[in-house]
Amino acid sequence: MSEFQSHALVLAQQSTGLPWLNEAKQACADQWQTEKWPTRKTEAWRYTSLQSLESTLWTLPSDAALDALPDELMALDAIRVVFVNGHFSSQFSSELPASLTLFSQASDAEQQAILAKFNQVAKVEKHLFSQLNTAALGEGVFLNLRANQRLEKPVYVVHIHTGSGASDYVGSRLLLSLETSAEAVVIEHFVTLSDASPMFNAVTEVDLGENAKLKHYRISMESEQALHLGSVHAALHANSQLTGFTLATGSRLKRIDYHVRHLGSGADLDLQGIYLPKYNQRVDYHTNVEHCVPHCTTNEVFRGVISDTAKAVFNGRIHIHQDAQKTLAEMSNRNLLTSNRAEINTKPELEIYADDVKCAHGATISQLNDESLFYLVSRGISEAEARVMLSFGFVNELVENIAIDEIKEWLRPRMAKAFGQSDDVVRHLIHDESID
Amino acid sequence: MFVSDTMLKINDLCAKVEDKEILRQLNLEVKPGEIHAIMGPNGAGKSTLGNVLSGRPGYEATAGHVEFKGQDLLDMDPEIRAREGLFLAFQYPVEIPGVSNMELLKASVDARRAHAGLEEYSAIEFMKMAREACKTVNLDQSFLKRGVNEGFSGGEKKRNEIMQMMLLEPSLCILDETDSGLDIDALQVVASGVNAMRSADRSFIVVTHYQRLLDYIVPDYVHVLANGRIVKSGDKSLALELEAKGYSWLENEAV
């Protein structure tokens, strides 16, 4: 056990809530202690150093008061579930419908329902930080939709960190269970209100029953100093449909894993991701999609714009098991490096053990196109603005694909800001919607 | 505002591309309101001239002087040239997926107007103008929302160039083979766009291979560019002569 591993167990000791989950928590704490700590030689961590995480003695922050909800949030007509420094804020949350339960407020029956699902989809033995997440868990949200149930509004889960804590560990768990033909839209949004350097450890488990449909958005735009270890685990049963979108700006350390398993024929995954690290930031996406049964489809598209001396990692794996005949799977990863010192390590992996499948994957790395740049400049646009327009253009298509207009409109200006500091260079991107 | 009696004055311009000398002491003077046609064999340097004038990186003027509305053109950054009113309709317009036509148009017109100290058009005002321009060049309005030239046919790309030109209201328009590959209908659309913009304080340099265009856009002068210089100038009848005789008799003359 590394020094960090034993230090981190303090978090588990501090987290005394949810005694009914103790068994699972203890099991993960035990496992965490036996894991070999990753080094640069560990394949899954080859390009991402954990150093900035190891040097801190993380502690659980106490509840913090907020005067008002930050302006930064999306203006959505939604069921809002707000956490501040990991603590549920009833003040800023909507009244929760019966299908939404806080772990800390679960009735006996609800506890049983949660226990039946908890860490069932997430393969914690394969996800180091999901072990820590479980061991230190103090709160969680359970969405439990019965057959044919459909939420009228999206669920908007907001994780806010506030205060100056330099060692705040903010853990969270979202457990989404949709039974047959249920439908939901869920947005997860991570926000920091200062330049503090919290660590988010956010685990999402998704269990889609037959023919269930989930649109899931995960927006990670914390401050540059924040750390984010996150994972989304999904199990897709027959004819279910998961439409996922994830966006991450860079920070000191950001590592997000998606692990999706097709477990029933006719399941469909559409996963789109955007990463935008700049300065000296890091983003690392690892995705793993397993086709275990025949007739499922995966369409995975990730695009990144990497600037300055930033580094990004995309490791996309699609694993087609022997029985998964008639699989249709496509994965594409395109990267734009806007500086000579920016770095991307991209590794699309297809492992195919079935013989009657249609699969394709591709990865590209490019720089800003000189001809495109000159075309814009020759129309009087400054080079700085032209660069921002082209960078934005590189990921714009994925933004356009977002089905919910409010999210799209919220994202556009914020993404533009990620490319350019001054209003001069982003204003035409920001106002584009208004001239439709 | 200072109004020069020349729009463009090129003196002994030499230019290199990748260490290869392409333009050799080229001279040309264009006055406000004039239309000049430039014809010439492939590889003569016609596009190079447009590229050098618009400031494309890699096209280096090595000697000579170019005056644009009384200012030293070669001294200006390319975006400043555009804001001052120089416009190049590209022979091969690039496709820029992800950047919408409308974004490009608004950003460029805003830049040009800000440079001239004029107020920006409001989004709504500009939208109207852009729709109007679309109509004039016979492009569906949906083209405004599409990525710049993305998936456009050859003719649509050329008409898109003309639409940009109309909205930017340049002083000097250089059209590099805008007619190549167009059918008669599209050609007429382009020509009527140009003709509608003709005015006493605007000039055109029309690079073309085909005399046909000059039936619709009637030039004041026709020049032959061969081996990097203007080897013959005349009026519009020269275009007819060139179409009949080709260029070889002139190329020999030039060497």
Ligand SMILES: Nc1ncnc2c1ncn2[C@@H]1O[C@H](COP(=O)(O)OP(=O)(O)O)[C@@H](O)[C@H]1O
């Ligand atoms: N970007 C470039 N790189 C290399 N050579 C070029 C480039 N642009 C033009 N040239 C060369 O310069 C010469 C003139 O080309 P161009 O100006 O395109 O001729 P035109 O437009 O008259 O057909 C040709 O020999 C061409 O190969």
Ligand SMILES: [Mg+2]
């Ligand atoms: Mg040419």
